[in-house]
Amino acid sequence: MKIVVAGAGYAGAVAANRLARKISGAEIAVVNPSSEFVERVRLHELIAGSGIATRPLREVLDDRIELRIAAIEKVGDGALTLLDGKSLEYDKLVYAVGSSNRAPEGTYAVGGLDTARAAHAKLADLAPAATVTVVGGGLTGLEAASEVATERSDLTVRIVSDEFGASLSSGARTRALEVLRGLGVDIVTGTWSPDDSADLTLWAVAGQADTLAARSGLETDSAGRVAVDSCLRSTSNPNVYAIGDSASVPGSRLSCQAALPQGAAAADNLVRELTGKAAKPFSMSFVGQNVSLGRSNAVIQSAHRNDVPTRIWFGGRPGAFFKEQVCRGALWSARTGNALWVRGPR
Incomplete structure (x- = not known):
C-alpha cells in the first residue's frame, strides 16, 4: 500500500504524521516543492524581521515518512506527474497543496x-x-x-x-x-x-486555489477547490482525500484552525477505509x-x-x-499528528 500526501503545510503534515503513527506496513511519502515547513501564521513576522517562519521539513515529519522534494504537474489516476518529468505512484492520495499566493505585479x-x-x-x-x-x-x-x-x-x-x-x-x-x-x-x-x-x-x-486540481480533471467548486463528500473524499476520485485550503469543505474557511482537524480526520478515515470500517463524516465548529x-x-x-x-x-x-x-500549538499538531477540535452542532 502506497500512500502519498501532496503538500506539507499544516493540513498535509498533520495527516502524514498521523498516518505514520496509525498505519504499519504501508509506504507513506510526502511530496512538497520545498524542503522547509512554513508556519504561515508567522510570515508577517518574517517580513518585519521580528521572527522566523520556517524550519526544516525533515524535522517536522516522522522518520518513517519518505520526503520527496518536487513540484506536481498533474494528478493522475494512481500516479502523480512531477514537474521534473518523473512520476510518483500511489494507491491513496491526500491532496493538501494549499492555496496560491498570486499578487499584482510589483507587490x-x-x-x-x-x-x-x-x-x-x-x-x-x-x-x-x-x-x-x-x-x-x-x-x-x-x-x-x-x-x-x-x-x-x-x-x-x-x-x-x-x-x-x-x-x-x-x-x-x-x-x-x-x-x-x-x-x-x-x-x-x-x-x-x-x-x-x-x-x-x-x-x-486571501489566496486563491491552486489550478492543479482543475487541470488534473478533479471535480472542483467555482473557486477551483477540490469538491469533497462529507468524509473529505474527492467526489470524482474515491482514492483521493482533499484537505486544507485546496479542499471545498462546506462551512469551512481558509485557516490552520480548519486545516489541522481536516488533516487528522482525513487520516483517520483513510485508516478506517484500509481496515474495513465505515468512514465518519467530518464535523467541526470554529x-x-x-x-x-x-x-x-x-x-x-x-x-x-x-x-x-x-x-x-x-x-x-x-x-x-x-x-x-496558538501558533506554537499549530506547530505541535503538525509535528505530532494530533489535533484538537470541537465537533459541529448536531
Whole structure:
C-alpha cells in the first residue's frame, strides 16, 4: 500500500504524521516543492524581521515518512506527474497543496514564503520616511501592518481596504484599529490602485486555489477547490482525500484552525477505509479568531459554533501571549499528528 500526501503545510503534515503513527506496513511519502515547513501564521513576522517562519521539513515529519522534494504537474489516476518529468505512484492520495499566493505585479504576497522573504529584504533596505502600503483589511493585513509599524517606526505605514476586521465583533474591531492608529498606521478606506506610490506594497488578500486540481480533471467548486463528500473524499476520485485550503469543505474557511482537524480526520478515515470500517463524516465548529498586533499586543475574539463572533474578546499582552500559544500549538499538531477540535452542532 502506497500512500502519498501532496503538500506539507499544516493540513498535509498533520495527516502524514498521523498516518505514520496509525498505519504499519504501508509506504507513506510526502511530496512538497520545498524542503522547509512554513508556519504561515508567522510570515508577517518574517517580513518585519521580528521572527522566523520556517524550519526544516525533515524535522517536522516522522522518520518513517519518505520526503520527496518536487513540484506536481498533474494528478493522475494512481500516479502523480512531477514537474521534473518523473512520476510518483500511489494507491491513496491526500491532496493538501494549499492555496496560491498570486499578487499584482510589483507587490509582495504576505502568504507566500518566497515573496515574504523578498519583502523582508526590500523592507530592510528602505530608508527612514519611506512608505509601506498593506493591501487588505482582513486579519492578515492587520497583522502585517502592525508588525511592520512596530519594527520600523521610522517608516510611513498605511493599510488600504474597503473594510477592516470584518470577521471581528464591533468591540474587537474598534480595539484593533485603535492599536494600529497608536502605532502610527494610516487607515485608508477605499480601493487600492496600482498607481500607489509606496516604496513597498504588501498584498494581504486571501489566496486563491491552486489550478492543479482543475487541470488534473478533479471535480472542483467555482473557486477551483477540490469538491469533497462529507468524509473529505474527492467526489470524482474515491482514492483521493482533499484537505486544507485546496479542499471545498462546506462551512469551512481558509485557516490552520480548519486545516489541522481536516488533516487528522482525513487520516483517520483513510485508516478506517484500509481496515474495513465505515468512514465518519467530518464535523467541526470554529471557536474564535486571533490577530496579533505586534509582539506585545493582540486581539482574541471568541465565536459561536457557526463562526459568528460573540461580544467576548480580550487583548493587550494577555492576548499576545495567547496568540503565541496558538501558533506554537499549530506547530505541535503538525509535528505530532494530533489535533484538537470541537465537533459541529448536531
